[in-house]
Amino acid sequence: MSNHSRIRLTAAAAAVIGALTVTACSSGDSVVDKPKAKASAKAGSGQQAAKKPAAKASAAPEVAKPGDTLALKGMEAGSKLDVTVVKVVDNAKSGDEFTAPESGNRWIAVQFQLVNTGTKAYSDSPQNGTQVADDQGQQFQSTFADVTAGPSMSSDVRLKPGAKALGWVVFEVPKASKMATVQFAMDSGFADETGEWKLT
Known part of the structure; x- marks a missing residue:
């Protein structure tokens, strides 16, 4: 086999491997928007719980909202993590005069609650993995600001399994x-799963 043929085969093999690698990296990405059933929907015991299993199974809405x-x-x-968008404040007011x-x-403030449901400690800057989008598809990253709605989410959250964090993120x-x-x-936005809540 000539050197030219070997080079062509090597280039072709590299192209195939590259394509497979790209496919493998992107195949796990997904948007999660199906919420967990709320605790109140799970409440009930004995005969009451046994009588209405269908109603309890459909307690969670199809698309997550605040x-x-x-x-x-x-x-x-x-x-x-179990992640909850607790509240959303449109046109949030600054918590200081500066x-x-x-x-x-304008500022949009979103209050997130994070609960570590895993077996490993969670350590991250949650704001890095957040964004909002408008009805035109424009996306906006978080900004550092304190608002009157309440305390900001820490930029260095560390949670042992079972622990939780609560705070506001501003856009x-x-x-x-x-x-x-x-x-x-999770993972400052690099995790394969992205949670999405509908605001309108």
């Missing part, structure tokens, strides 16, 4: 934008 919890996985085995949205913009968006969704992903 107030709903999503079960998400991280990149490592045993890395899991910071404010730029002219023509700066144009005043004219209508927010459609908010997303959260």
Whole structure:
């Protein structure tokens, strides 16, 4: 076989391997928007619980909205969180006199609750894995700001299994934008699973 043929075969093999690698990396990515059933839906015991299994099974809505919890996985085995968008404040007010949205913009504040449901300790800056999107598909990352709605989410959250964290994450968006969704992903946004809540 000539050197030229060997080079062509090597290049072809590299291209196939590259394509397989890209496929393998992207095949696990998914958006999770089916919420867990709320605790109140699970309540009930004895005959009452036995009488209405169908109603309890359909207690969770089809698409997550504020107030709903999503079960998400991280990149490592045993890395899991139950993430709840507790509240959303549109046009949130600054918690101090020094910071404010730029002219023509407003702040959207989202209160997240994180519960470590895995077997490994969770350590991350949750804001890095969050974003909101408007009804035109424009996406906006979080910004560092304190709001009157309540305490900000820590930028260095560390949770042992069973522990939880609660705090607000702020996003700066144009005043004219209508927010459609908010997303959260573990591992500073690099996890394969992304949770999504519908805002409209």
